Amino acid sequence: MKFICFGYLDESKWEGMSEERVKAFMEECFAYDDELRRGGHFIGGEALQSARNSVTLSFQNSQVVVTDGPFSETKEQVGGILFLEARDLNHAIALMSKHPGVKMGPFEIRSADEEINALVKNRTV
């Protein structure tokens, strides 16, 4: 099964960290990503720029409205996403529990909706 893991982090805490600590933390994360890759569990991943640099599109009064920043003002924002291959949810939880990123902020684990993905894949352009 394919799982998408959203890694949340508190940006102010992250920005307050020293350069060496950030570097050491990233190295730890990369090393574990490599381990996932070797096991065939790492399908892909993206690190994200600060949520401050995001825009939100919404539909209001029959038109698309662009607003600054993330949709909700919460302390923790999505900092990165990881595509994971695992047998089932328990396996996904076991794999992500060992990811160093969880020490920085919570992971949300969601299974891919293969029904909709199949629709997308089978579209004839």
Add this chain to the structure above:
Amino acid sequence: MSSTPSDIRTIVDDVYRRESRRVFATLVRLVGDFDLAEEAMHDAFASAVEKWSSEGVPDNPRAWLVSAGRFKAIDTLRRRTRFDASLEEIARRVGDSSSLPQGIDDESIEDDRLRLIFTCCHPALGRETQIALTLREVCGLTTEEVASAFLTSPSTIAQRIVRGKSKIRDAGIPYQVPSNKDIPERLASVLAVIYLVFNEGYSASSGESLTRSDLSAEAIRLGRLIVDLMPDGEVIGLLALMLLQESRRTARTSLAGDIILLEDQDRSLWNRDHIAEGHSLVERAFASGVSGPYAVQAGIAALHASASAPDQTDWGQIVALYDLLLQMGSSPVVELNRAVAVAMRDGPAAGLPLIESILATGELNQYHLAHAARADLCRRLGHRDEAISSYRQALALARQEPERRFLERRINELQ
């Protein structure tokens, strides 16, 4: 063997009562879907009525039903795949009707019951969903029964169950007993569900009392089932705790439905069988080496149960067990109970400052029993005005009618 159709129906009904949840648990594993398994199980029992009349009752009715249920599920899937190609994957997994199902020996079937319990209590599900699913799928209660026990509408419970089942399917929650490493954490969630079901039946005062005691009986049944399947110290401790509390059920309320405090209860009304079983389970739990919070709470309940009169209670030992409980994880409610036990051991003057310092942290300000405990110690010390003011605070927070009547009575006595 010749049996009349009504004999057969009685036999099938009896097998249904004893085996239907086992058959269901195994079918969920074999067909990989809760709804399909439920439907297939009912089909299998329906065809048992017919087939057993003509062919006789099989030697192993359980295995017969599992096998018949699986065939029914395969038929259903075949019919549906004609309309919905996405079911082909499930159909392939279930296999074809010519192959024999794997693992329908007694041991695998018992494992399936554990699989079902751990799946219904998976931490990815909300607590309310875990409770509804466990009562519905593991205990076999109807949606209406679950709804009436929790004083909600059947449609609310039905929705909770449907959402829970789709989450199990869509989020990829596996049908398995967790690995050894994860058992303590996952078992804690199963035990929490059982204890909540028990307490809902034991402490809630509203609603029909009969239904409520059924809920406690159901929790005790679940506790026994898990003790059989996974005799861990905490599982045994929880069953002991439930039995020891249940032993006092008839003594803790008057005929009018008013609360009778532990010290005022007629101890001859306590259920001796429950107490004896509770005692031996407590010993077993402590002997297992790892005693957790349920075993310690059962130990406290056992000390209360073995006192022939309130002044025979071993309060020193009870305080020691509360200390042990606090070491396992501090909680203001446990501290409050400990303070009350200290007051019983050393007198109200020793307990009052402890309760006041707990109230000063503010954590129990909304907990009526904290104010009631302070009121009680003030009353014993003859501090009349303070007692009345604390009883009033407790009354403002209490939600259960018998508790409110009890507090009002105390206030009237003091005025």
